Amino acid sequence: MTYFVGIGVGPGDSELLTLKAVQTLKQLDTLYVPHAHSGQVSLAETIAQPYLKTTIEIKSRRFPMVRSQTVKAQEWQKIADEIIADVNAGQEVGFLTLGDPAIYSTFSYLCNYLQGKIPIRSVAGISSFSQIASILVQPLILDNESLAIIPANKDPQQLEQLIDLNDNVVLMKLAVNFAKIYQILAQRNLLAQTTVIERASMEQQVIKTMNQYHPEDKVPYFTTAVLRKEHTDAIQKNT
Numbered sequence: 001m002t003y004f005v006g007i008g009v010g011p012g013d014s015e016l017l018t019l020k021a022v023q024t025l026k027q028l029d030t031l032y033v034p035h036a037h038s039g040q041v042s043l044a045e046t047i048a049q050p051y052l053k054t055t056i057e058i059k060s061r062r063f064p065m066v067r068s069q070t071v072k073a074q075e076w077q078k079i080a081d082e083i084i085a086d087v088n089a090g091q092e093v094g095f096l097t098l099g100d101p102a103i104y105s106t107f108s109y110l111c112n113y114l115q116g117k118i119p120i121r122s123v124a125g126i127s128s129f130s131q132i133a134s135i136l137v138q139p140l141i142l143d144n145e146s147l148a149i150i151p152a153n154k155d156p157q158q159l160e161q162l163i164d165l166n167d168n169v170v171l172m173k174l175a176v177n178f179a180k181i182y183q184i185l186a187q188r189n190l191l192a193q194t195t196v197i198e199r200a201s202m203e204q205q206v207i208k209t210m211n212q213y214h215p216e217d218k219v220p221y222f223t224t225a226v227l228r229k230e231h232t233d234a235i236q237k238n239t
Helices: 019-027 043-051 069-088 106-111 128-136 156-165 178-187
Strands: 004-008 030-034 057-061 093-097 120-123 147-151 168-172 194-198 206-209 223-228
Touching: 004 019, 004 106, 019 043, 019 120, 030 043, 030 069, 043 093, 057 069, 069 093, 069 106, 093 106, 128 168, 128 194, 128 223, 147 156, 156 178, 178 223
Parallel strands: 004 093, 004 120, 030 057, 030 093, 147 168
Antiparallel strands: 168 223, 194 206, 194 223
């Protein structure tokens, strides 16, 4: 039976795809990829390129993120109908997603239009913050610590509460609200304890602490911050 599968390609480095992801890519007949705004090949496709067979059909589709729910639903439904037709025609169909399909992924929204109509599978990928922890050789969470993964575009009051309540915090989508995040962390004297990673695992990767930035700086779209409130290594504390 043919199926539709979402494949996590990780944060940027082609070598970070799992064996499962590579094997799945090699079995596909058709691959859907989000259309890049620049008109060039999407980042997800670039990451997966070394593992794609030459005969695969790649379909670049634009997934509109507009305020009109009617317009959005109509466009997404068109893509979903096309995927359903491909699967029903006997093709193995895939969709590429940066990081992991379960984390801020277009694939998850797309599944809402496909559930119950065709078989759906998912192949996990390395998330940006998991790779960042690896780059920093720093744990995200230990012992009884708490960890919050927060989108920076969340309500400011909720941002403050979640930062205050948790021992460790991953701040994603940092580019959309950098000044406010900077202000919240500065008010709590947490700038030096917050590591900012631009384009994790890519050639243009940059690592700084938040206190090396100015609140009005513009950071790239692929920018994530990791806050650990405790400087002392928890591993050493527990030994």
